[in-house]
Amino acid sequence: MANSQLFSLAFGIGTQNSKGEWLEVWFPAPRFGPARADVQALLDVLGHTEGNADYALDDATCEALATVADGDEAAALRAFGSSDKPAVATVLETDDELGSTPQTYLKLHLLSHRFVLPNEMNLDGIFPLLPNVAWTNAGAIDLEELPARQLEARVAGTPLHVHCVDKFPRMADYVVPSGMRIADASRARLGAYIGEGTTVMHEGQINFNSGCIGPNMIEGRISQGVTVGKGSDLGGSASTAGTLSGGGSIVISVGEECLVSANAGTGIPLGDRCTIEAGLYITPGTVVQVLDEERNFVKQVKARELAGQHDMLFIRNSQTGIVECRTNKRAIALNETLHANN
Amino acid sequence: MANSQLFSLAFGIGTQNSKGEWLEVWFPAPRFGPARADVQALLDVLGHTEGNADYALDDATCEALATVADGDEAAALRAFGSSDKPAVATVLETDDELGSTPQTYLKLHLLSHRFVLPNEMNLDGIFPLLPNVAWTNAGAIDLEELPARQLEARVAGTPLHVHCVDKFPRMADYVVPSGMRIADASRARLGAYIGEGTTVMHEGQINFNSGCIGPNMIEGRISQGVTVGKGSDLGGSASTAGTLSGGGSIVISVGEECLVSANAGTGIPLGDRCTIEAGLYITPGTVVQVLDEERNFVKQVKARELAGQHDMLFIRNSQTGIVECRTNKRAIALNETLHANN
């Protein structure tokens, strides 16, 4: 029996290499979670009945789809039909393992369009489905075809500029979500989640399947799988480790109203209202002295034992060299854990 | 009575959105502090009598201005007249609060052309006057108009490349001052002041209304409002805090012949001939032991009390963890303050 709701449905236009293999696909306005009834007419044109699938769109199919589509979607489909670039319809009935390059690009779009938070979607199989591509001012170019294209462009006096050689394109060339700024768009990959009200400065960096809820000031690096909560700031060159070293599968995150200061870093998840002073890196194995609000010694632990707790202020005491975890004075609510004298 | 000298006068060409609102203006050769007598003929063509004002320039006005202008300015005005892009004359009688987008762009140009040092010009009201813009290989695009432009470009096979989504464009697209290098031009905003003889490496970053006097080697971040003196170097990822935390309005600066080493940072203003060792971040609240030139203990202070002093060498003693302020051996003159045993 057919699902009453699809995971996603989208129409895209993209680039193929000379062998007809997809290099990339742009989906201008993907649908997320549409009711089947609302898209049945589109599925009928495609001949889609079940499963996750991609459909190459010729000009006639684009036109047929446009007649049953509305507004912007209809306009895009007609534009696709008028182009000599290849177009595709991608139907995801379910959030199953990735099955094609268009499906992978679609899921990356869903993240950057803020339909899905990091770590909430099945991205299994992503790397083999993303070809390594030369991203240039003339669009995506297959690496094997690049030398010939370079020669052709040079001779014509219009040298190719290769922005990036990577499996991932830059987010802003595909999706520019509302209410955000990014000072150097080369720093966020497609699949980054950048929340409303966020400014990503030149030194900010956001990987795919990672991001910040917004509003945030991001001047540091958000590694793959990491999420930064609302109202938190990453200072310049601040670092978030990709996974909990020694822990393996534990994902790093930064809670709300936190400050990871300039040149600082965290290898443990932080709860809300935490601060790490400038220049201090907390690794899971860092031995930390926990102090109470009168700065009396409470206990000595490895930082990993403090994972996810709220209202922590980490500093390296500049008179002793000891890394301390104090109760964060910025905190409104006291953190009971820090006061437990165990 | 009219001022005998204007603050600035400039002719620009720029981009407007479909509503006729300015997105950005390029002023190829702004005049700074011209005598009124020297520009009276130009003001007469504009019909300008007093105040700060912008004048939209049609083709006939461009031609009329060109007939009373000289050399490059006349050539630029004639070129503006031949273009279908909108042109503007901006007259600033005084350095008053900003009144329009062209006036804001003009003042940012004055900084990057080295007419005015950071913090010496009235930039009140800057943020609302700078629209957030998609900066692309096809120029500035209004964010609301971006999706349609992306579709159009894609269908034509020439995908838009969005370099940046920001209120500020990149300096080098507007002003390339003499005698400097910048390895990645995306790292300096229009309004950066980059002095003669300076090299900004890939990791350097310079905000608007901030900069370095030159010559300098900049591989770190110069925050808004910060100025770095001549002969000083910022190592890779070196950080300068935007304002003195806890102090509020005190502006950070770095004096002459300083070295803020790689991965180091300062949250206090530094005088001349200061060094911060690699990896050490001095915040205003860092407790520091001041040592004399024989490395005897002099006093213990918070770093903010050392703000602006000369000949300081900051290190974290790797045998005790204590942050020390030693007399900088690179210094020629001894710093009396460091020897005052109070």
Add this chain to the structure above:
Amino acid sequence: MANSQLFSLAFGIGTQNSKGEWLEVWFPAPRFGPARADVQALLDVLGHTEGNADYALDDATCEALATVADGDEAAALRAFGSSDKPAVATVLETDDELGSTPQTYLKLHLLSHRFVLPNEMNLDGIFPLLPNVAWTNAGAIDLEELPARQLEARVAGTPLHVHCVDKFPRMADYVVPSGMRIADASRARLGAYIGEGTTVMHEGQINFNSGCIGPNMIEGRISQGVTVGKGSDLGGSASTAGTLSGGGSIVISVGEECLVSANAGTGIPLGDRCTIEAGLYITPGTVVQVLDEERNFVKQVKARELAGQHDMLFIRNSQTGIVECRTNKRAIALNETLHANN
């Protein structure tokens, strides 16, 4: 007597300023170390008999060369002949001091094509031979000619984008070696050596005459002259100092299977299987306590005395502030030096 083997021979196409001076040259497929016999027919067309020399190529010479060349080289020469951009043949009989801009560009190509490792080629005289250039979406532009080109482009509605103002162009615009990724191509200069299997993330930076053997994960900065061995990683914002401070001419390198963690740095050469913990910067003058594998004190030394040793793990003890060098647990073989109780 003529050399039986040439150092290099290459045909290039490039850009000259309005005075006919070279700004840059692209050599699509330079030959490294060809036997003289194999290229004698090409040298005969050029009239080359001895020494290092550049030959301007007119259309007829391009055609003549193409008739004695093979395959891709012949195709490139014919393409050069059909272009109105200037072409050049550069013959390097020997690895002597650089003698021209094309020769300099050729040697930078040899590095990025992985023909020569960093520090193995004579680059004396490089800086005066590399003009400072505006690198734009319209190619290389002489800085003196930039304002006129900007005006022309603006008036036409196609504003120039200045990517970079530097003596060095970006590597990927010239050479994209096999089997590597670089997330932001603006971060590697022509002359970078990026080995097979390497990923350079957004925060990675690779200067000319420096690089990594591959495979590597590079998220930090490789300074001029520094080489990183196979299997080693530089974490985000990790720093390698350009030369050994205090030592002068000693070149920094990182051995195999090392990890310089995020926000860490080294000012000394590291042997194999070394680790520096996140956030710790080892300068040559850092006083270090060497511990044995049971963490007993062995000796206290300045870090420069540990230069080049294997199996070192550097941490700053978070309970004492002491910088320690422990035997790296990741090491297979024990390091005898660390156990020598002298």
